[in-house]
Amino acid sequence: MTPDKPRIAVIPGDPSGIGPELIAKLLNEDGVHDAADILLIGDEHIWQQGAEQAGLPVDLTPIAESDVGGQAGLSWLPMQTIAPKDVRVAEVTVAGGTSSLRCLDKALDLAMAGMVDGVLFGPFNKAALTSAGLNAEDEHRYIARYIGFTGYHSEINVLDDLMTTRVTSHIGLKDVAARITREAVEKAIGLAEAALTSAGNARPHIAVAALNPHAGDNGKYGREEIDILQPVIAAAQARQKHVTGPWPSDTVFLKAKRGEVDAVVTMYHDQGQIAVKLLGFERGVTIAGGLPIPVATPAHGTAFDIAGQNSANVGATLQAFNLLVRMARTHRAAA
Template identity: 45%
Template sequence: MTPRLAWVLGDPAGIGPELVAKSLVNTDMGAVCRPVVVGPMWLLKRGMQTANVAAAATRCAADKLAEVPTGAVPVVDAGWPEQDFPCGTLSAAAGKLTIEMLRVAVDMARAKQVDGIIFGPLNKEALSKGGNPHKDELHLLAEWLGDTEVGEINAAAGLVTTRVTSHIPLKDVAANIRPDRIMLAIRMLHTTLRETGAQNGKIAVAALNPHAGEHGLCGTEEIEIIEPAVARAQAEGLPAAGPFPADTIFLRARKGEFQGIVIMYHDQGQIATKLLGFDQGVTILGGLSVVTTTPAHGTAFDIAGKGVANPGAFQEAVRLAGRMAAARTSGKRS
């Protein structure tokens, strides 16, 4: 059965409502999932006005989705009062509303009312001002779901990456390269590749230091930490190899040698990934018990409200979530 997916509108001052509106009228999306918009009806209507589109949408309760007429998109609106969110303006109120929309979507997923979640772009500073006690939305959702081993995964242009360290200062990276973190990244990436239907499940692990440390001449993390972790992964039957120099690892992957890459720190992989496919880039919230994806780009405050936002990454996030949700459902049945 086609999975039912929650589409969360995202930060109300950003491009999220516009992306959702444009995607609702894309006929290709109907073959991927049965969308359920989560957020205020008035905010969805603003998104439609910005996008200059019209979609049949009906407000309904989360437990009444089956009663929505054919051809209409259900909108789960928790009764949020209408507010004025100037486009492109960061605010605590926008962050608070975003958190509330996410919570409704997560509760629906836990109740098995939806099979996965796609959310429009969020703003981490707004979330923090709005009450998020964590550094990002991933760990907020992980707390709600009771998941502990989580990490961010990125997909673009047929390549999937994850990282051992993420949003920490560069000066702290080396101290946080640990065997357990490398193993977690490899396992999550392997699971994600299977769930997204990747044909070549080979995983390359990047080195930390230039030229993979040059046998200890330029750092010892490869010898002491990364190589033993890769060997452990191979002993578990995981298709991992490395460590490989970071300046050539993406070239090899682009030629088809690998379909997944474990990187050591944020910019080591994000620069290459966004160059490969910024308008199609997707972030997967790895390790969550509920399939959750989002566009890899941000709220684009500079173009919010102008009707020019590209919905490509949001729609690719829907496609990936649809495949992953279908794979998990199939796995439970088998």
């Protein structure tokens, strides 16, 4: 490992989607190899598939797992997770989900052993993961369970200088209101604050989105704002935190767009995701907030509609890589 560089483990994501193509494009972006030592993990034919789809070279220099911690530059840890005949581009398959999980497990093993400083994964397909035995709400909760982490954690979505956290995530909309509790909101605010302060923002402005239309309109459309959100925000302000709200969700992202806030705490998945993806779909990043190892991925999905067509935009993957490198440097310094 190069002393002044973090080592980033990179896995392709679902082999049926755009992940292999995106990683091939990432590896050919200016500055990427100067920023980090990179370890590719996965099947040779999947990496070759990505290179062919992108029309770009991918250098596969194989190394043994025992050599991972000391190898500089670009290297490749070979695995055999899926047969070439079982890779079906643009299809949800059990084989694709199994391959995704096996590569993820290996990357996490290396990270927990201190052999890599962060993990970047190409887009996963949740249906394929579930069919392969995910047995969790999403890959982030799978990661926490796999590494034995029991502390609070949640997705953080990042778009340029804006972060969003959410009180609830991958659950049905009918179940959201019951999970909006004071403790859950406090944890989502704390996660946003911790992520921003670690990035150098000493007193970030965190805006809390309301759950109900018009922020409940003084209880006319629901009491969550009065009974839960307002007391949590007032308590944070009493501790000299720059937390405001609850703001109606149809206006809070206008504040974010104008750069008036550093983070938005949303109540449920689509409340934040729709806004962030409209503001910058090709730049959005998802990080696994709260976990003891840095993990990042582009915020978009596997895009089966364009898989294999060399039309996937590498922008979000590049943003995820750059953010992960910064996180990994901080992680190394604190280790």
